[in-house]
Amino acid sequence: MIFIANSILYAPVASAQTALPTLGDPSDLTTSAERRLGDRIIRELYRDPDYIDDPVIADYVQGIWRPLMAAAKARGELSPELDERFAWEILLGRDRTVNAFALPGGYLGVHLGLIGVVTTRDELASVLAHELSHVTQRHISRLITQQSKQTPLLLGAMILGALAASKNPGATQALVVGGQALAMQNQLNFSRDMEREADRIGYGLMAPAGFAPQGFVSMFDKLQQANRLNDNGSWPYLRSHPLTTERMADMHSRLPPGEAAAAATVPSTLEHAMVAARARVLANPGVDNLRQWIAEPQGSGFAALPASRRVGVLYAAALGSNQLRDAAGARAAAKKLEDLVRNDAAAHRLAKLLAAEIELAAGDAAAAVNALAADANNTSSGSSSNRRPELVLRTQALLRAGxxxxxxxxxxxxxxxxxxxxxxxxxxxxxxxxxxxxxxxxxxxxxxxxxxxxxxxxxxxxxxxxxxxxxxxxxxxxxxxxxxxxxxxxxxxxxxxxxxxx
Known part of the structure; x- marks a missing residue:
């Protein structure tokens, strides 16, 4: 559902009494018009200071997103028209809130806070599959059609108002046009039928895309636990996607017998642990948190942690030291990390990228180039110099090196x-x-x-x-x-x- 940061899209407006469209209702909004509306909104998101293009995290998310898209096409959920006309872009937001959202025209947003808390790639895939299904089923355009007396531009102004409210609650009134738009705010949240449909179709994409369907169940369980323990506004996904008992039971019932109990015990890969650690650091946690993560590998209980946890801790320590311009500390943590992940191709690639990033930040562009070249020549690492993170980092290093x-x-x-x-x-x-x-x-x-x-x-x-x-x-x-x-x-x-x- 469209939900930006901590601005809750539930406006208590008495005049908004019209029922949401039932499943199967057509959309009067053409795919071209929806794409234009999405383009208008996305222009502003690109200018938002919280927008971040981090090649490492974006590449990892795309590695999950592409198989889901392919599965949606193969299963007939994604029509050729939508595939051609929509953007199918994912934007990352430097925000610690646990959130993801769909926008008109095939745009999706993912906060670093969400990536930082999911423990497996399957859990992240479940969120992306759910949001993808909202788009393929035209839920957004059907809601726009339901507000037939409003124009798409008014909806765009309302969404941008919600974006502004995440940073300045008073700004919403400056961007949202009058009482009618406030009434629309109450209609933007998807109906329970639409949420169930996105669950069902998203769940069906998981296995064909190569992900464990248990990810849906463990993600639901995690969100529900967070809702019980600490509903302080930091889990906005719960508000825009209310987890009813019926929805949770439906996901549990879809798992084969005996697999439901194992849903919460799927281990994290080392690669995922590193990407999640990177997301937590880049979400601007503050100097105190960075220092805490830097000190964590020195703790007495570090050696007893599971491998994925140790890898995540070392990655956060190395990147945190780099953020604080402590080159020596960053190099030391990165060296320990590389030794720990040497036998895992995907994780070793990320460790080499981090080492090159540290050298570049320290002013040694030649060392950064050499680190990337060594990785490209090492076929056992499974890396490719043609992938975007390597391309971007190597170009930056070459520019610095003259x-x-x-x-x-x-x-x-x-x-x-x-x-x-x-x-x-x-x-x-x-x-x-x-x-x-x-x-x-x-x-x-x-x-x-x-x-x-x-x-x-x-x-x-x-x-x-x-x-x-x-x-x-x-x-x-x-x-x-x-x-x-x-x-x-x-x-x-x-x-x-x-x-x-x-």
Whole structure:
């Protein structure tokens, strides 16, 4: 369900008495219109200071998301039209609350707080499968259709108001338009029938996607326990997805006999423990928490902890030390971590990435490049220099080392197949700039803005590229100038559409 941080989308408005649509009700909102609404909302999310593009966590989440998408297609839950028209993007939020949400047009949001508390990849998969099913079943558009007298733009303003309220409760009134939008707020929460449908379809995606269906049950149990012990607003997923006894019993009954009792005992992989630790550190826990995590490996009971727990503790200690600019402490913890995970390919890859990240932060770009090169040459590690975390970190290290040209080819290949990767475009711009290729750098900057739907800024940079090309000179590539002209016309058209929506 759409739920942002701690802003509860239950507005006590007496006038909102219309029943939610029953399952099977059609949607009057076209897929194109829903996508445009999602694009409008997502533009603001990209500008939110809590938005984070962490390649390591994003890559791990995508590794769970892609099999779920494939399973939804194979089972006929995801139609070819939705597959083509929707964005299917996941944004990460630097927020400690345990939350995930779906937005119009195939966008999903996941807070680092959620990733930090789930103990297995199956539990995280259950949340993503549930949210994916809300989108594939058009629950969002059906709710919008139910509010037939309201416009989609009004809904967009309401959602953005909820986003603002997560940081400043008073800001909601500035963005939500009048009493009708407040009434809509009460209708945004999915009906119990829709929640059950998302449970049922999401559960059905788990096994075909390669995940243990027990993840659904253990996640429900974890959320319910948190609700009993500490419902202090830090578990907003419970409020937007109320866990009824019926829903929990339904998930338990779907497990084969004998497997329900084992649902809560599925062990965490070392890779998941490391990603969860990274999420906890990057969620801005504060200096005191960082210092506590740094000290934890020195405790007397550390050696008796399960392997996954020790790995998570060491990862948090190394990354926490790095956050506090303690290079020596970070290197020491990272070395212990690498020794512990050497025989686990996926975990060893993350340890090498962390070691390179630490060296880069310490100012030794050459050591960071070497660490990544050694990992790429070690086939037993199971890593690939073509994966996004390696690509981004290696490019950053090459730029710092004054070897920008070595990263150009890989980046060009990447953006050719991932044109909406704004981070990669921005790195390519820096790479071209470092090589004195100003025109190509300007075009890459423009593409980075366009990838995040900031068409006004993109048009500005494309026009700057045109001006640069007109001045001529030996560095002007006429093919690049022609591409800029073509892209400018396309983005200007998108900017006009954007302005018309307002």
């Amino acid at each position: 070897r920008a040209g070595e990263g150009t080819s890989a980046l060009q290949t990447w953006v050719a197949t991932h044109p909406r990767d704004a981070t990669a475009w921005q790195l390519l711009a820096s790479t071209w700039q470092a090589q004195g290729q100003a025109l190509r750098a300007v075009r890459a900057e423009a593409e980075a803005h366009a990838a995040r739907y900031d068409y006004a800024a993109a048009v500005d940079r494309f026009k700057a590229g045109q001006d640069l090309a007109r001045r001529g000179g030996p560095q002007v590539d006429h093919i690049e100038a022609s591409i800029i002209d073509t892209r400018l016309r396309a983005v200007e058209s998108l900017l006009r559409e954007q302005a018309a929506e307002r």
